[in-house]
Amino acid sequence: MSISQAILRHVPYLRRFARALSGSREGGDAYVLATLETAVADPSRLVADEDLKISLYRLFLEIWTSSPINDHTDTSGDEAGARRNLDAISLQPRIAFLLHALEGFSLGEIARALSVSEARAAALIDTASSEIAGQLATDVLIIEDEPLIALDLRGLVEELGHKVVAVARTHKEAVETISRTPPGLILADIQLADGSSGLEAVNEILGSLSTPVIFVTAYPERFLTGEPPEPAFLIAKPFSVDSLKAIISQALFFDRRSHLKYNDKHK
The missing domain is CATH 3.40.50.2300 (Response regulator)
Known part of the structure; x- marks a missing residue:
């Protein structure tokens, strides 16, 4: 199986993760496309001796978190409402929780995707669970x-x-x-x-x-x-x-x- 075929197997699930993280199909897909373009232009960004899925998600997260809009809330209108709601749960815990709950990553896989220790990954998930428990009912x-x-x-x-x-x-x-x-x-x-x-x-x-x-x-x-x-x-x-x-x-x-x-x- 070629590297491109191996990557394509993970794309539907990376897109699901991306849209859950960004809140829209268009926004999530834009970052997935940027991730794939980066992987094609510079294959060395995907660590050769690591599980391809983990490497792909880590590359996506590096690209996603490098965008200024994803780490501040100085926006207006409907977008401001969305960004304020995101403040209800901190960024890294939210990412860790989605990797665990939505993508089924183990603690070790989350740690590698986020470049943190397993203890830190576990703490992030615990933080997310506590913050989510405080969200509004509907x-x-x-x-x-x-x-x-x-x-x-x-x-x-x-x-x-x-x-x-x-x-x-x-x-x-x-x-x-x-x-x-x-x-x-x-x-x-x-x-x-x-x-x-x-x-x-x-x-x-x-x-x-x-x-x-x-x-x-x-x-x-x-x-x-x-x-x-x-x-x-x-x-x-x-x-x-x-x-x-x-x-x-x-x-x-x-x-x-x-x-x-x-x-x-x-x-």
């Missing part, structure tokens, strides 16, 4: 046709301090639900019981409501195509508590309205 709509998965999602969402306002099994039920109780977050399966698409249901909902959406699918790589309509946030089945926590937190970090709700609630 109303959640679950769009899921499998009862056991819907039950698991409800339990995990409520464990995180959020309120499930409804569980919809079909496109029609989902649209009817938001007319009664607009949610602050949507968790949606991609294939629904009536044969309709969760993507289509969410697109209709977003025509009248602005809220972050997390799609649940057994095949995330099928939807990481780089072409719209592509989900910004994806979680793979089967999912873990940590993965769900990581994605929910990232989705809410980049939602300006959630930040404003939190301020109103805690004045």
Whole structure:
């Protein structure tokens, strides 16, 4: 297998990580592209005697953290809201937590990706967990046709301090639900019981409501195509508590309205 083929195997997952970290498909993909261009121009940036995946993620993080916009909050408008929400969890702990919860990195792998000790990596994850636990609660709509998965999602969402306002099994039920109780977050399966698409249901909902959406699918790589309509946030089945926590937190970090709700609630 050539080096380019080996790198391509990791690209869908690096893109998932990038968009979770940056808060958008476009922003995440721009940094992934910059990482790939750098690797092609200077292959020595990928450490030869190290796991290629770790080396690739470390190169991505070097490029991402070198951008001034990723380490300050002097912005305005909607972007300012997003940056303020990011302040709710420190940068390095957030990166470490995503590597652990979303990408399944071990402590040793996180340490190598961040060029820190394993003890430091463990401390970063602990810090992130504590900071995430202090985040705002919101109303959640679950769009899921499998009862056991819907039950698991409800339990995990409520464990995180959020309120499930409804569980919809079909496109029609989902649209009817938001007319009664607009949610602050949507968790949606991609294939629904009536044969309709969760993507289509969410697109209709977003025509009248602005809220972050997390799609649940057994095949995330099928939807990481780089072409719209592509989900910004994806979680793979089967999912873990940590993965769900990581994605929910990232989705809410980049939602300006959630930040404003939190301020109103805690004045």
